[in-house]
Amino acid sequence: MTHQQRSQGRLSPSSDTEDIVALLAPRLVHFAGVARTEHVTRAAQEMNVPQSTLSRSLVRLEQDLGVDLFARRGRTVALTTAGHTFLASVERALAEIERAAEEVRADADPATGKVAFGFLHTMGAETVPGLLHAFRADHPRVRFSLVQNHGEAMLETLRAGALDLCLTSPVPDTPDLVARRLDEQKLRLVVPRDHRLATRRRIRLAEAAEETFVTLEPGYGMRRITDDLCQEAGFRPRIAFEGEETETLRGLVAAGLGVALLPPPTVPRPGVAELTVTAPRAAREIGVAWLAGRPDTPPVAAFKKFLLSRRGNLLPT
Numbered sequence: 001m002t003h004q005q006r007s008q009g010r011l012s013p014s015s016d017t018e019d020i021v022a023l024l025a026p027r028l029v030h031f032a033g034v035a036r037t038e039h040v041t042r043a044a045q046e047m048n049v050p051q052s053t054l055s056r057s058l059v060r061l062e063q064d065l066g067v068d069l070f071a072r073r074g075r076t077v078a079l080t081t082a083g084h085t086f087l088a089s090v091e092r093a094l095a096e097i098e099r100a101a102e103e104v105r106a107d108a109d110p111a112t113g114k115v116a117f118g119f120l121h122t123m124g125a126e127t128v129p130g131l132l133h134a135f136r137a138d139h140p141r142v143r144f145s146l147v148q149n150h151g152e153a154m155l156e157t158l159r160a161g162a163l164d165l166c167l168t169s170p171v172p173d174t175p176d177l178v179a180r181r182l183d184e185q186k187l188r189l190v191v192p193r194d195h196r197l198a199t200r201r202r203i204r205l206a207e208a209a210e211e212t213f214v215t216l217e218p219g220y221g222m223r224r225i226t227d228d229l230c231q232e233a234g235f236r237p238r239i240a241f242e243g244e245e246t247e248t249l250r251g252l253v254a255a256g257l258g259v260a261l262l263p264p265p266t267v268p269r270p271g272v273a274e275l276t277v278t279a280p281r282a283a284r285e286i287g288v289a290w291l292a293g294r295p296d297t298p299p300v301a302a303f304k305k306f307l308l309s310r311r312g313n314l315l316p317t
Contacts (some may be wrong), residue, residue: 003196018220027061028090031069035087052310058295075098075182110143113299118147118154119164120221123286124244125266126316128167135306150155150244151221158291164300165307166279167314171287179289183314187225187282188274190253190260205277209235214258217242224310225284226261232280 031041034054044051062069063252121129132144147157151168159176171179173199175244189208191197197207213230215237216223223242230237240258243249247269249260254271259275261282264274288307290296296304307314 004156008014012145014287024061024064025063027057029059030277031061032087032090032094034058034224035079035083036078038078041075049300059287071239074094091153108297108299109140110298112143113297114143114145114149115303116145116162116164116298117303118149118157118163120151120154120168121148122165122222122263124148131307131310131314131317135303137301138284139302142303150216150219153221155289157237159290161291161294164296165288167288167307169284169286170225171285172289176292177289179287179291180308180311181285182311183317184283184285185263187229187284188263189277189282190250190262190272190274192253192256192259193271193273194256195259195273197275200275201275202276202278203227204279205233205282206279207234208259209233211238212240212258213237214241214243214252214260215239216229216246217244220244221284222246222262228282229261229277 030043030047030049034040034148037043037044037046040055040058041051044054047054048104058070065086067082068087069086071080088208096292105110117128128146136142147154147166148158151170154163154166154168155177157163168181171181173179182309189197189203189205191211197203199210213226215226224238233245241252245254246262246263248260250269250272252258252266253260254269261277262274263284288304289306
């Protein structure tokens with residue numbers, strides 16, 4: 001039997017790809033099964049599908065494509081050249097779908113599933129490792145995909161569906177997200193060790209109005225908090241350097257390049273003095289956020305419950 005173009009094919013070259021996939025997808029398994037057995041009756045028995053249903057599915061698939069996929073000899077069939085070409089791609093597609101199905105089922109497994117968890121850079125050295133260690137005491141096989149970023153970028157990643165949960169600051173207040181306050185962290189004014197204020201233990205932020213500041217870049221939560229606190233203290237900070245990481249800012253302060261409002265360091269940094277800010281109240285709230293209306297897999301639900309149980313006790317003392 002020679003290969004022929006069918007004149008009544010339903011799909012034209014201009015058909016949208018999504019329309020083609022929606023039309024063909026239900027029939028691909030039937031096609032692959034018949035191609036494997038080269039016998040419609042045997043394939044129908046193996047797939048537990050009525051033979052008439054299977055035959056109609058194959059005919060409609062060929063009509064949709066406008067191409068003969070099989071040469072028919074009674075109840076047996078043989079692939080045409082076009083059928084062989086199509087089968088190779090169909091088998092790859094079905095294998096990829098099977099792989100993806102296995103992956104999402106594995107990720108949702110209560111014991112061994114995966115949590116995509118985002119957090120601020122400042123929480124990566126101590127806070128998050130401690131949280132994961134405590135959580136895995138009861139869930140030792142749950143896996144994590146960890147993402148560190150600044151607040152706004154992390155929330156966009158959350159909105160895009162690439163994260164299940166994230167620790168962030170400030171705590172967001174938008175209708176598309178659910179957020180819960182977990183803890184707060186006091187901020188300090190960090191000055192060079194030889195600075196005129198270095199001998200002080202406490203300071204009102206207004207006393208630093210004439211200082212040069214080093215800060216995180218716009219878009220970082222700490223940058224917004226710094227700007228807001230300085231405004232509340234009655235001044236706009238003069239910014240000399242903007243960075244992406246708090247310990248880099250401490251290094252800039254130690255080098256005498258400015259002062260900074262920062263959370264406490266994981267380990268003391270030489271060359272700087274850290275002053276308690278008495279006014280305005282200098283602290284940042286830290287919370288957990290997730291996408292509103294998004295169902296949780298069992299491992300995500302378990303980790304969310306764990307994080308909420310740490311309210312007021314999130315940060316290492």
